[in-house]
Amino acid sequence: MAEARETEKHGFQTEVKQLLHLMIHSLYSNKEIFLRELVSNASDAADKLRFKALSDNSLYQGDSELRVRLSVDKEAGTITISDNGIGMNRDDVIRNLGTIAKSGTAEFFSQLSGDQARDSQLIGQFGVGFYSAFIVANKVVVRTRAATSDSSEGVEWSSQGEGEFELATIDKANRGTDVILFISEDSQEFLDDFRLRGIINKYSEHISIPVQMWREETPERDGPDGEKIPAEPGQWETINSGQALWTRDKGDISDDEYKEFYKTVAHDFDDPLLWSHNKVEGKTEYTSLLYVPKRAPWDLWNRDQQHGVKLYVKRVFIMDDAEQLMPTYLRFVRGLVDSNDLPLNVSREILQDNKITRSMRNGSTKKVLQMLSKLAKDDQASYQTFWDTFGNVLKEGPAEDSGNKEKIASLLRFASTHENSSQQQVSLDDYIGRMQDGQDKIYYIVADSYEAAKNNPALEIFRKKGVEVLLMFDRIDEWLMSHLDEYSDKPLQSVTRGDLDLGELDDEQDKAEQEAAEKDFAEQLTRFKTALGERVKDVRVTHRLTDSPACIITDDNDMSTQMAKLMEAAGQKVPETKYIFELNPSHPLVQHVSAVDDQSLFAEWAEVLLDQATLAERGSLKDPASYVSRLNKLMLQLRDKNA
Known part of the structure; x- marks a missing residue:
């Protein structure tokens, strides 16, 4: 010693x-x-x-x-x-x-x-x-x-x-x-x-x-037939095969061996959810053994973490965090890629811009997406386990990987007004399969929570017509939808952005009633515009509301509410968005306010309606104290009037 x-x-x-x-x-x-x-x-x-x-x-x-x-x-x-x-x-x-x-x-x-x-x-x-x-x-x-x-x-x-x-x-x-x-x-x-x-x-x-x-x-000893078995000196004895598992034929490897190899590679206690072992031949030759875990690694949301895919060249270990082999939105994948074509002295710089690396990355990415698609088709319960664990990471995909955007989109899951549940179980294909005759868009809403999405006033016309709306409430959803504007030749349309055009879902009677409401309410619209002034971008008659008095929506060219919140949370300066204020002329409260002759009192009511609509959309107000004070004042006036 x-x-x-x-x-x-x-x-x-x-x-x-x-x-x-x-x-x-x-x-x-x-x-x-x-x-x-x-x-x-x-x-x-x-x-x-x-x-x-x-x-x-x-x-x-x-x-x-x-x-x-x-x-x-x-x-x-x-x-x-x-x-x-x-x-x-x-x-x-x-x-x-x-x-x-x-x-x-x-x-x-x-x-x-x-x-x-x-x-x-x-x-x-x-x-x-x-x-x-x-x-x-x-x-x-x-x-x-x-x-x-x-x-x-x-x-x-x-x-x-x-x-x-x-x-x-x-x-x-x-x-x-x-x-x-x-x-x-x-x-x-x-x-x-x-x-x-x-x-x-x-x-x-x-x-x-x-x-x-x-x-x-071992000492010399007698054999079963009386012959002498010679003594053997002490020695070091190899007790493993010494053959890399991924170099063996798939047919010779048991599921248990795959699972134990995963636990060593991933340092995980659990078995993997699924895996894929592939040997690729042709212009680029490599072997990949890729695993999807059951559980998220502890630092899943650190996008700068080491990736889980190891790189080998001709069975020689090169590096254990080869980020060039797997896109960031698949950073939960564990395993390895063993190349026959890369030089043994390959560096990170060479990997960064190398056509062989790109080929292996593209092939491995497609293999993982195929694995997940097959799981979603064959075992919905297991896929739901995957989605609940890694779904929000997969949502980064459409922005990062435009070449596989359609395939990634098919793997996404959402809550929906059809399911009436906060669980994200509805695929875009499920939605398209339930679309009504004449419906040409996939409708969705993004909000702070499931409850806020489900109860948003903008959904009222869709409930009335029985049109399904996807409910999105994860922080990343607005970012996702800014990069996913179409699926299976169907445009995706936010129900809280821009003009609402239901196309063939609106019959001639609906259109006639809308035109009549806009004409009859034109004078009151002018009053509201005057009262609210610069606080709003425009005031108009709504086509979205059936039960609520008012709502606010974002113009097509302006930043959405959820995107503004996302950027603010990231510490970025966000330009102020002016909303379009939509009113429901048939609502008793709007009719009550419209009947107020005193313009000063009318303006107070207009402010209250706008603040209520803002609260329903944003979940907060810039000046909640003024809203409370104004509302208290108006309620006291109503009390005195009825006394």
């Missing part, structure tokens, strides 16, 4: 302390995953060395046979996982084993409730990694040396998983990392070789480098 020099103590980052506490107290039923995580880390270290050695073969230092080794010392109560991969220097150790350098970490921890079962699932979403060692160990020692460092520059890290860790400089002859686990009393089962072999066979069979365990020497 190397003698430590210059030992010093460091405190863990606060988030690490929280995670360690949760590891130790919440993951009783998933203890064995510690080995999956540590072997996976060791394999990654070997992959990284292999990649760097492409440009600097001296990094191998005469030892190019990469492997992971497990050894058990029952007397000492330890398990050691060793690799001869890239290793770490002192700065790497502090960065990788003392902090969690992930954006959104604070948001993740704010979701923790103290409920062990729920928190266990959240930890699985966050990613377990190295700290899973403390599930089974009351002390962990890491001895490591970077492939670029001298033997005198080894580093020893040790901790009991509490508030701090110790760091020391040591001599380490070989590059790579040894992780030594001092197994706790309640985890002694893992000191059994047979148990460890079973876990490796379950989780790490696909690891593309040998995973080895020490096999003790």
